[in-house]
Amino acid sequence: MVKKSLIISLILAASTFVNAQTYMDTNDPKDEEVKSLLSKKNDLNAFGAADLKVGDLNGERGLLVGAYGGFIINRRYLFGVAGYGLVTNVEFEGLVPGQTETKQLNLHGGYGGVIIGGTIAPKELIHISFPIILGAGSLEVVDKDFFVNNPADSEFTVENTVFFVAEPGIEVEFNITKYFRLGAGMTYRYVSGTELENVEDEDISGTTALISFRFGRF
Template sequence: MRTSILVILSLLAFSSYAQKYVDTYDPKNEEIKSLLSKQNDLNAFGAADLKVGDLKGERALLVGAYGGFIINRRYLFGVAGYGIVTNVEFDGMVQGQTEMKKLNLHGGYGGLLIGGTIAPKELIHISFPIVLGVGSLEVVDKDFFVNNPADSEFTIENTVFFVAEPGLEVEFNITKYFRLGAGMTYRYVSGSELDNIKDEDLTGTTAMISFRFGRF
């Protein structure tokens, strides 16, 4: 008997709650949850990177910058760009010549930046930046015009390519508005069309240091 009374009371309570929900529910007032909504915390940031890795078997330094927005202190959206700043010299061939000679590599890449951060409020935390975009390279002969020492460079060949570069970075909260990071990336290159350089010569790991500024 006591069990029956409890069941009846439970049904009455559920019925009352359900009726109240039906009476107050208005689908017009229900906002669809999304990453980019006014309820989310949105802050701008900017950063500078130094990357060291191998290009065509030679050690190279790339300098770049990226910026965008941090959503809810965790998700990164923005753009990034990097360029070769050191002299990357290798032995290659010039069309029409039979002997190998010293050639140089110029160029860079950039595109969309996405990523995420684990435990962003902690002193030390992990960040996962990913760059997806395109790049451009030139193979240059610095001594092509031997009779014109003032301007002897000549572009032997050039190309554009697709690049995807995921990374893993350990970040340190130096101040509320400055973070210092260090980590590794893997740069994957596809679609380059050069006689002297292949996709495999541009693909590989890099070590990086990052200086990020913003309201974190």
């Protein structure tokens, strides 16, 4: 809970700072035009990125691989879509419906949604960004040895569910070239709405460390 509160506090503070900085940079008492993000005067650039995220899922360390893309407005505001999938084997002791003894089960799944964010001092060599993902995901609990007499396809989905996800984060970014940025940071993945016997919301919520590779015109 401490890590979650710290990340959310940092994002709120940074959002206030970014808005204040934008106002100071662009406010002109002589200019009475209403300013907006989608104004023709704004600088709009497309970008794409790939992420690696490592964190605990149901008590086991897991690797999530994903990508996101969209637009950056005035080098500072980010809008796009993102998607991530679990690529490592996450095993745990669980129950198969109709059975009384626990056995080794596996988690499969992923999530995605809208990504928004802001960046402080984007022209500097090293700067900070604050992305947040809002969306949904799906999760399956799988028994890999359910059909013992069919080794070619022995997997069986024990249960599955969909869920809501909100994932705020903080990243330190490095301007490697004009078209490439490398980032590292952490996020807190908040999950709600799972309906499983073997896994609860808290089991797949938690902090992740990430490395990000972003390409575009910055």
